Amino acid sequence: MTVLQVCRIRNPATHQVLLLARCTRGSMAPPIHMGLISISEIVQIDALINPMFNTMGVQCVATKEEEEEEEEEVPRQQLRELPFDIVAQILLWLPVVSLVRFKCVCKQWCLLIEGYKFIEKHRAQTRYGLPPCYQCQWDKERMKGVASYGDFELQCDCSGLYLEKSKTSQVCRIRNPATHKVLYLPKAPEGTRVVLDLGFNSLTGECKVACAYRREGSLVGVDVITIGKDEMWRPLLRQKLNFLEQGRWVVKPNCCEEDKVNWAIYISKIIKDEHDDDSCLQIQSLDLWSECLTTTTLPQGVFLNLKNVRAFPWDLCLGVAETVGGAIHILVLEDFKKHKWSRNKIIIPLKNLKVDYTVWTDHLVLTQAHSSSLRFRNGRGQVLSYDMETEDLEVLERSEFLKKRLALRKSTLVTVKGMRLEE
Secondary structure, rough: EEEEEEEEEEEEOEEEEEEEEEEEEEOHHHHEEEEEEEHHHHHHHHHHHHHHHOOOOEEEEEEEHHHOOOOOOOOHHHHHOOOOOHHHHHHOOOOHHHEEEEEEOOHHHHHHHHHHHHHHHHHHHOOOOOOOEEEEEOOOOOOOEEEEEEOOOEEEEEEOEEEEEEEOOOOOOHHHHHHOEEEEOOOOOOOOOEEEEEEEEEOOOOOOEEEEEEEEOEEEEEEEEEEEOOOOOOEEEEEEOOOHHHOOOEEEEEEOOOOOOOOEEEEEEEOOOOOOOOOEHHHHHHHEEOOEEEEEOOOOOOOOOOOOOOEEEEEEEEEEEEEEEEEEEEEEEEEHHHHOOOOOEEEEHHHHHHOOOOOOOOEEEEEEEEEEEEEOOOOOOEEEEEEEOOEEEEEHHHHHHHHHHOOEOOOOOOOOOOOOEOO
């Protein structure tokens, strides 16, 4: 059995600890200098290092020196470095706030912590949440929940990056609250309705921001900016929608917060044939990575009244729903590139939601499906979360729902080109 002896030398004035380690196999080897670490961080390492080394066949014990004298000095000539791969494994389990500090230890640590592979591994396994920074409240005038940070409002987030827009202008920025880095973007396009979405592709490291908007009553546009490449917004889509009287204008960003390897914006529209009374529902899917537009038509006869059909995000896809006979009928566009719809409709009785089916059209709106739950909003500023497996219903105030959702976010080291420290 290999034994890892750990010795700590603490400086009470600076509240820092010199962490030393010595690996032995029955003989005394020179100690290993691991670095200068704060008291709070040594507690975190204590909880991580023992299970990790136990799985490697290494036993961690404290030395007598640690128990007898906290300020004992170890001759510098006896120190040697801990294997760097072990250092990297330990660092992967530490919070972002510690890793940001540890970049100052040496150039090798800095290059490791700023490396793309390390950032992705840390993002995948970290359990540390987002530091509380947003104030959540219900905006009665706009009938929506708002998360604010100073003069900016949160629009969306992805992989630890948060897209924010000024409350008084079209100024937008990408911010990482954990690293306190920020990147300001060119002013977003204006419109009577604007939807902003942020995408980060972990496979390529590419980051984009999309802005979908309506202008002059019927003009719909989608602009995009690629971080690190574009200096201005680029137009991807311009359409004159003269069919609005026959259907609802819908722009649905993909609502996946962790990663957006698959990312699209959907626009649903009702097309009416000029020669007969038949009409159809078309879904235009704009892939924001390839910047290609795909049009998919809803199969005829699936829904009775297309005017009552609503589109909403369904995990990484798009769902369309209609209320029929006291139940919600849902069909999912599983793969817009292959024009593939779900084989069967999903039917949810409204009695399970404990609301009268007559209030569906006016007050209760299906906004999103995530995993096995459906989310609705009503006119009273509440979010209804319905679990399709257990049939349980949870009702939350919109502001409380935002707080709960943000509390589940993780702190990450993810950054994009051009980011600077916040002032």
